[in-house]
Amino acid sequence: SQTIHQWPATLVQPVGSPLSLECTVEGTSNPNLYWYRQAAGRGLQLLFYSVGIGQISSEVPQNLSASRPQDRQFILSSKKLLLSDSGFYLCAIGGLEGGYTFGSGTRLTVV
Amino acid sequence: DQQVKQNSPSLSVQEGRISILNCDYTNSMFDYFLWYKKYPAEGPTFLISISSIKDKNEDGRFTVFLNKSAKHLSLHIVPSQPGDSAVYFCAASDGSGGGADGLTFGKGTHLIIQP
Numbered sequence: 001s002q003t004i005h006q007w008p009a010t011l012v013q014p015v016g017s018p019l020s021l022e023c024t025v026e027g028t029s030n031p032n033l034y035w036y037r038q039a040a041g042r043g044l045q046l047l048f049y050s051v052g053i054g055q056i057s058s059e060v061p062q063n064l065s066a067s068r069p070q071d072r073q074f075i076l077s078s079k080k081l082l083l084s085d086s087g088f089y090l091c092a093i094g095g096l097e098g099g100y101t102f103g104s105g106t107r108l109t110v111v
Numbered sequence: 112d113q114q115v116k117q118n119s120p121s122l123s124v125q126e127g128r129i130s131i132l133n134c135d136y137t138n139s140m141f142d143y144f145l146w147y148k149k150y151p152a153e154g155p156t157f158l159i160s161i162s163s164i165k166d167k168n169e170d171g172r173f174t175v176f177l178n179k180s181a182k183h184l185s186l187h188i189v190p191s192q193p194g195d196s197a198v199y200f201c202a203a204s205d206g207s208g209g210g211a212d213g214l215t216f217g218k219g220t221h222l223i224i225q226p
Contacts, residue, residue, distance in 0.1 A: 043218030099166050102154030
């Protein structure tokens with residue numbers, strides 16, 4: 001079965017600092033991978049998706065970026081965090097008929 | 112422009128009664144719909160789904176109804192239990208083959224089950 005590992009669970013970072021969130025998956029090969037963000041009053045917002053190594057599509061223009069250096073690794077980064085980057089970040093694996101399996105999430109607070 | 116709308120941010124229901132969560136969508140290309148349940152500080156978990164070729168899908172206490180003409184779906188939970196207290200997200204896909212461009216989620220409804 002598919003499993004997702006996401007870390008860290010919580011993170012407090014100052015404004016202007018860099019960010020790196022990592023997501024790794026097991027039990028599947030060549031998955032579609034997604035980064036979502038849940039922010040207050042915004043629901044779940046798709047940030048990036050990837051259909052393969054090195055292939056990244058961005059849904060929302062912002063100061064975040066994503067990379068997929070390996071088949072089962074998906075990384076969310078920022079060079080300089082903004083206060084508005086605070087939120088709950090979720091990695092997900094695409095499944096059959098559009099369903100997802102989500103990771104446990106990272107709570108990011110930018111101070 | 113929000114394509115999936117959950118107009119009730121919260122809903123309070125007495126334990127044992129029926130909970131009805133509503134969702135509306137605007138994109139007529141959506142052909143697969145899902146409900147996710149989310150507890151605080153956890154990732155959402157899949158609950159139930161329905162294809163646009165059906166109007167009802169049932170799984171235990173959970174039933175999802177789809178009204179394509181009204182572009183409306185609802186999730187019924189009967190009977191409601193305290194463990195059902197969570198945020199419920201409605202989601203839609205316009206590629207039933209596992210569209211790589213992702214699901215579109217509503218903003219969620221916080222269901223509170225009162226003892």
